[in-house]
Amino acid sequence: MSHYFTKEHEAIRKVVREFVEKEVSPFVDEWEEAGEFPREIFKKLGDLGILGIRCPEKYGGSEADYYSSLVIAEEMARCGAGGMPMGVAVQMEMVIPTILQFGTEEQLEKYLVPAVKGDIITALAITEPNAGSDVAGIQTYAVRDGDHWVLNGSKMFITNGTRADVVIVVAKTERSKGYQGVTLFLVEKGTPGFTISKKLDKLGMRSSDTAELSFSDCHVPHSNVLGRLGEGFYHIMWELQGERIIAAAGAVAFAQQCLEIGIRYAQERVQFEKPIAKFQVIRHRFADLAAQIEAVRQLVYHIGYRVQNKDYPVKEISMCKLLSSRVAFETADFVLQVHGGYGYMMEYPIQRIWRDVRLYRIGAGTDEIMHEIIAKQLNI
Numbered sequence: 616m617s618h619y620f621t622k623e624h625e626a627i628r629k630v631v632r633e634f635v636e637k638e639v640s641p642f643v644d645e646w647e648e649a650g651e652f653p654r655e656i657f658k659k660l661g662d663l664g665i666l667g668i669r670c671p672e673k674y675g676g677s678e679a680d681y682y683s684s685l686v687i688a689e690e691m692a693r694c695g696a697g698g699m700p701m702g703v704a705v706q707m708e709m710v711i712p713t714i715l716q717f718g719t720e721e722q723l724e725k726y727l728v729p730a731v732k733g734d735i736i737t738a739l740a741i742t743e744p745n746a747g748s749d750v751a752g753i754q755t756y757a758v759r760d761g762d763h764w765v766l767n768g769s770k771m772f773i774t775n776g777t778r779a780d781v782v783i784v785v786a787k788t789e790r791s792k793g794y795q796g797v798t799l800f801l802v803e804k805g806t807p808g809f810t811i812s813k814k815l816d817k818l819g820m821r822s823s824d825t826a827e828l829s830f831s832d833c834h835v836p837h838s839n840v841l842g843r844l845g846e847g848f849y850h851i852m853w854e855l856q857g858e859r860i861i862a863a864a865g866a867v868a869f870a871q872q873c874l875e876i877g878i879r880y881a882q883e884r885v886q887f888e889k890p891i892a893k894f895q896v897i898r899h900r901f902a903d904l905a906a907q908i909e910a911v912r913q914l915v916y917h918i919g920y921r922v923q924n925k926d927y928p929v930k931e932i933s934m935c936k937l938l939s940s941r942v943a944f945e946t947a948d949f950v951l952q953v954h955g956g957y958g959y960m961m962e963y964p965i966q967r968i969w970r971d972v973r974l975y976r977i978g979a980g981t982d983e984i985m986h987e988i989i990a991k992q993l994n995i
């Protein structure tokens with residue numbers, strides 16, 4: 616029970632929970648092995664109205680509120696692997712809101728509507744080989760050539776990158792202006808000069824695909840500039856707030872799952888003639904983590920309330936992203952420890968969650984960058 620959620624939210628929760636139980640959980644091992652989840656997942660989620668849950672009806676959306684997104688993030692995590700939820704969240708919470716917020720009517724029809732339906736896969740490309748935390752330091756450059764822009768550069772660690780039909784690419788359009796000379800472009804797969812240089816192999820989130828992308832004299836029509844020229848940095852900073860809240864909701868959900876897995880195991884595993892859950896050092900650590908998880912969960916909900924009421928609390932969002940990522944990893948690490956040697960075996964689910972949740976401390980802004988933002992907000 617929570618005063619944030621209504622019957623409508625619980626109905627969405629039920630739909631997503633059933634979807635995860637039937638269409639995701641039984642196949643996760645297979646997808647982890649394959650290094651991607653099937654394209655049809657996007658289509659199925661589109662058909663269920665999930666991808667465009669907060670979009671206006673005229674673009675195929677369900678016009679639900681912000682809590683609906685939090686419910687979806689919580690339920691997706693129940694599949695026990697982070698890869699598919701991350702790939703879907705990129706489309707749902709990074710690309711769709713950005714196109715909706717900044718797109719022209721023509722772009723909304725051409726890209727938003729099929730993204731909401733799940734007919735296309737999308738990605739957002741900010742990071743580069745030489746610019747991660749320092750977004751303003753990107754080197755991908757676009758020069759105007761008549762009614763086109765010519766893009767050159769490369770992008771690193773792009774989720775959905777190997778199969779995205781459309782990628783939002785962040786590029787410099789005025790080198791001398793730093794973060795004031797950044798623009799967003801919608802780049803379609805198959806555009807000459809746009810190639811997937813490499814599918815990347817990674818520690819966790821293995822059922823999502825991650826790619827390095829390359830742009831070599833890639834001609835993009837001017838009509839595919841997304842948002843205002845030279846204001847792409849501000850657009851991305853806006854987008855990152857939403858991305859961080861959803862990452863926090865997912866991290867808390869994984870922490871909760873780890874806690875439940877850990878308590879179950881500790882109650883069953885007997886050493887020195889009693890369940891290990893009875894050792895005070897173990898039960899107290901569970902209690903400590905449960906308290907932290909609950910506190911961060913309430914912070915996620917509180918931020919959801921503020922966003923729903925048209926507020927964008929950067930300080931609290933950064934705090935929430937920092938704390939949720941930490942508590943998710945600390946819980947996963949403790950629960951792996953509670954499993955002893957079994958925790959290190961691939962047949963136990965905790966090893967996968969432990970690998971997957973480690974990303975939360977890096978993606979969407981590292982712990983250190985969250986510290987920087989919070990410190991700035993505190994005027995330090």
Ligand SMILES: Cc1cc2nc3c(=O)[nH]c(=O)nc-3n(C[C@H](O)[C@H](O)[C@H](O)COP(=O)(O)OP(=O)(O)OC[C@H]3O[C@@H](n4cnc5c(N)ncnc54)[C@H](O)[C@@H]3O)c2cc1C
Nearest residue numbers: 739740741742746747748772773774977978979980981983
């Ligand atoms: C699986 C995966 C999926 C991803 N998906 C996407 C995606 O879809 N789209 C996308 O654009 N990006 C994506 N990323 C990239 C991710 O956002 C970056 O990895 C992240 O922002 C960090 O950038 P970096 O890796 O270049 O590290 P760096 O910026 O090089 O940082 C290295 C270390 O230095 C620290 N550091 C940097 N600056 C400071 C500072 N000022 N003060 C203190 N410490 C500092 C960092 O915190 C970090 O510990 C993904 C990454 C991974 C691993």
